[in-house]
Amino acid sequence: MSTHGHDSHHATTTxxxxxxxxxxxxxxxxxxxxxxxxxxxxxxxxxxxxESLHLSGTKEGCGEGECGACAVLLNGELVCSCLxxxxxxxxxxxxxxxxxxxxxxxxxxxxxxxxDCGGAQCGICTPGMILAAxxxxxxxxxxxxxxxxxxxxxxxxRCTGYTKIFSSxxxxxxxxxxxxxxxxx
Amino acid sequence: MRAYLPEYEAVSARTxxxxxxxxxxxxGGLDGPAQPPGRRWQxxxxxxxxxxxxxxxxxxxxxxxxxxxxEELRGITVAPSHIDLGALSTFTQVRQHPxxxxxxxxxxxxxxxxxxIAIQNRGTLGGNIANASPAADSPPxxxxxxxxxxxxxxxxxxxxxxxxxxxGYKQMQRASDELIVRIRLPRLSAVERExxxxxxxxxxxxxxxxxSKVCFAGSFVRxxxxxxxxxxxxxxxxxxxxxxxxxxxxxxxxxxxSAVIAAAQEVLGxxxxxxxxxxxxxxxxxTVAQNLLFDFLAxxxxx
Numbered sequence: 001m002s003t004h005g006h007d008s009h010h011a012t013t014t015x016x017x018x019x020x021x022x023x024x025x026x027x028x029x030x031x032x033x034x035x036x037x038x039x040x041x042x043x044x045x046x047x048x049x050x051e052s053l054h055l056s057g058t059k060e061g062c063g064e065g066e067c068g069a070c071a072v073l074l075n076g077e078l079v080c081s082c083l084x085x086x087x088x089x090x091x092x093x094x095x096x097x098x099x100x101x102x103x104x105x106x107x108x109x110x111x112x113x114x115x116d117c118g119g120a121q122c123g124i125c126t127p128g129m130i131l132a133a134x135x136x137x138x139x140x141x142x143x144x145x146x147x148x149x150x151x152x153x154x155x156x157x158r159c160t161g162y163t164k165i166f167s168s169x170x171x172x173x174x175x176x177x178x179x180x181x182x183x184x185x
Numbered sequence: 186m187r188a189y190l191p192e193y194e195a196v197s198a199r200t201x202x203x204x205x206x207x208x209x210x211x212x213g214g215l216d217g218p219a220q221p222p223g224r225r226w227q228x229x230x231x232x233x234x235x236x237x238x239x240x241x242x243x244x245x246x247x248x249x250x251x252x253x254x255x256e257e258l259r260g261i262t263v264a265p266s267h268i269d270l271g272a273l274s275t276f277t278q279v280r281q282h283p284x285x286x287x288x289x290x291x292x293x294x295x296x297x298x299x300x301x302i303a304i305q306n307r308g309t310l311g312g313n314i315a316n317a318s319p320a321a322d323s324p325p326x327x328x329x330x331x332x333x334x335x336x337x338x339x340x341x342x343x344x345x346x347x348x349x350x351x352x353g354y355k356q357m358q359r360a361s362d363e364l365i366v367r368i369r370l371p372r373l374s375a376v377e378r379e380x381x382x383x384x385x386x387x388x389x390x391x392x393x394x395x396x397s398k399v400c401f402a403g404s405f406v407r408x409x410x411x412x413x414x415x416x417x418x419x420x421x422x423x424x425x426x427x428x429x430x431x432x433x434x435x436x437x438x439x440x441x442x443s444a445v446i447a448a449a450q451e452v453l454g455x456x457x458x459x460x461x462x463x464x465x466x467x468x469x470x471x472t473v474a475q476n477l478l479f480d481f482l483a484x485x486x487x488x
Contacts, residue, residue, distance in 0.1 A: 043197035044236070065233060068303060081301050083231075083236040085251065154302055154394065
């Protein structure tokens with residue numbers, strides 16, 4: 001990731017010829033905070049979050065949109081951040097796992113349910129699982145087990161199997177009817 | 186190996202005219218000569234195909250034109266004679282549209298079975314068409330419904346029947362200065378709709394989230410005991426998403442007796458051209474395609 005000035009244009013000869021490559025000043029709102037960073041327009045949102053913004057809670061699993069470890073909410077919709085080029089995130093609102101808990105002292109009800117039900121083991125899939133669950137509960141506050149399975153179908157876990165993860169999501173929507181801490185994004 | 190970022194250029198177009206202007210420049214339409222392929226702008230929509238290649242270091246170096254933000258390419262509109270889907274309609278928008286579920290249910294089913302939620306939120310119908318994968322899930326449904334595509338460039342607009350759009354593996358009728366802007370699905374009359382049977386079935390290694398070994402879409406309108414308006418299209422059995430007019434012809438106007446079904450299966454077997462690859466074998470694909478045809482026609486007895 002280059003840290004050159006944001007209006008800089010670079011010309012370098014590569015095997016493919018000479019290209020001019022303007023970087024962009026990417027403005028977006030991450031976890032409620034207006035953020036600006038200078039990045040390559042094709043940089044993956046995943047790398048912008050992890051490397052430019054040091055939000056390393058978002059994980060890279062497969063890097064090809066199959067595993068959901070890099071899932072974040074983009075304008076409230078679940079996306080694989082490995083498949084979003086930075087320029088498509090311009091002006092958007094992004095929620096990562098770091099923005100899910102309402103405060104350092106309180107967990108979101110989905111996070112709490114994962115703790116209570118043993119829904120996390122190694123933790124690589126957990127941020128994506130929790131954001132997928134948040135997205136599901138926003139559009140469908142009382143999902144059936146089949147709906148939970150579909151909502152989390154794009155998130156792979158290689159440790160525990162899925163039973164405890166599905167129980168965690170069920171627990172989260174049973175926990176209390178009221179929209180708790182932090183609300184839905 | 187990761188992509189080397191400095192080999193790429195990317196800009197966002199905010200309007201259709203802005204996008205078409207950039208595409209025309211590269212094609213030599215406006216100011217200056219045609220650019221070599223690496224200097225032409227390639228459209229990128231939801232990124233669910235191109236960014237997979239990018240992450241793997243396999244996306245050709247060059248210039249990418251982000252069209253995701255172009256409002257003119259969005260929206261699903263319903264007219265008495267047809268439904269128009271903006272090229273940037275996502276699979277999520279397609280699967281949630283109540284009229285599509287009612288009149289074009291195979292397309293709804295294709296959207297539901299294309300990847301998971303996060304992919305459906307970004308993947309677009311226009312992108313699925315232009316990426317031209319023979320294994321894509323929505324093309325067989327679109328072929329069944331006689332879809333037409335509107336292609337637009339600064340030179341003008343034109344409509345192309347979708348059945349004629351793909352001309353060879355990853356080859357299509359879109360010129361380098363054109364964008365797919367709309368997909369039009371003609372609506373049947375209320376009487377025909379009442380008697381229409383839709384069938385969509387994707388066969389992969391597992392039920393969810395697998396690229397198809399065979400994808401089959403079929404539809405017909407019941408005319409007493411006979412079949413009319415028969416449409417059959419498959420994915421993953423040829424270099425392009427394939428409509429099967431010869432198989433359709435065997436069934437059109439026929440009563441689907443076991444002899445007729447066997448004859449149609451025979452023709453289908455010669456009309457498709459599956460290959461052996463990492464996902465399956467040609468023998469398996471041909472057998473499954475013929476079995477799916479049988480299953481499809483068995484619906485005639487049920488409706």
